[in-house]
Amino acid sequence: MDIYHAPDTRVIHPSILYFGTPVVLITTRNPDGSTNITPMSSAWALADRVVIGLSGGGQGLANLERERECVLNLASEDMCEGVERIAPTTGHHPVPAWKQTIGYRHEADKFRLGGWHAAPSVSVSAPRIAECPLQLEARVLLTVERPIEPWHGDAGGYAIIELEVVQVHAHDEIVVSGTQHIDPVRYxxxxxxxRHYVGRGNALGKTFKAEV
Ligand SMILES: Cc1cc2nc3c(=O)[nH]c(=O)nc-3n(C[C@H](O)[C@H](O)[C@H](O)COP(=O)(O)O)c2cc1C
Incomplete structure (x- = not known):
């Protein structure tokens, strides 16, 4: 009979629990008609819904609550440097005090700073980011505000937002030819x-539901 030796474990108290999710660049329309880009990663998808978490005080959150639509642009590995260039910025003016203390600054043109280009959307007013291999146009279905108590984050609480995806755009090169499917190797x-950027490594297999 095999004897399984479980790995040793220890109790730890990490400051964050970001266990690994894709980087999403959310484009939203500012009150003056310009576009904001919010880099974020607290996002998950179920069928045509995507649920995101945004901390309080950000421009992207304010825009989403007002306009109730956005584009979720999925960043690719080769966009890592541009993402980190816009990381210490906010489209919000003035910069919230807690962000100022850790070095955030205001940036009105994150397309320029990231080195990216805008492409018009079909169903929402915010443009897509042309360089992103997947671009999901989405509308807000539900917003749940979570005030600062009992959350112990440093920002002004956070919001959980449920989005309905209404248009999906994919770069030709990541679509399996003749199908509606994303190529899991080329994407x-x-x-x-x-708090580190990583790529996806090698494909390891597929689930029994995979269609290609
Ligand atoms: C890779 C990455 C992931 C992030 N994930 C989130 C997130 O999931 N939720 C969030 O509220 N902020 C997240 N942030 C921080 C926001 O980008 C930051 O608050 C930014 O100032 C928001 O910009 P805005 O105020 O222009 O919307 C992330 C930042 C980076 C660089």
């Missing part, structure tokens, strides 16, 4: 894992 999303 190379950028992941955010315990």
């Amino acid at each position: 190379q999303p950028l992941f955010y894992l315990f």
Whole structure:
């Protein structure tokens, strides 16, 4: 009979629990008609819904609550440097005090700073980011506000937002020819894992439900 030796474990108290999710660049329309880009990674999908978490005080959150639509642009591995260039910025003016203390600055043109180009959307007013291999146009279905108590984050609480995806755009090169499917080998999303950027590594297999 095999004896299984479980790995030793220890109890730890990490400051964050970002266990690895894709980097999403959310484009939203500002009150003056310009576009904001919010880099974020607290996002998950179920069928045509995507649920995101945004901390309080950000421009992207304010825009989403007002306009109730956005584009979720999935960053690729080769966009890592541009993502980090816009990381210490906010479209919000003035910069919230807690962000100022850790070095955030205001940036009105994150397309320029990231080195990216805008492409018009079909169903929402915010443009897509042309360089992103997957671009999901979405509308807000539900917003749940979570005030600062009992959350112990440093920002002004956070919001959980449920989005309905209404248009999906994919770069030709990541679509399996003649199908509606994303090629899991050619699609190379950028992941955010315990505040580090990582790529996806080798494909390891597929689930029994995979259609290609
Ligand atoms: C890779 C990455 C992932 C992030 N994930 C989130 C997130 O999931 N939720 C969030 O509220 N902020 C997240 N942030 C921080 C926001 O980008 C930051 O608050 C930014 O100032 C928001 O910009 P805005 O105020 O222009 O919307 C992330 C930042 C980076 C660089």
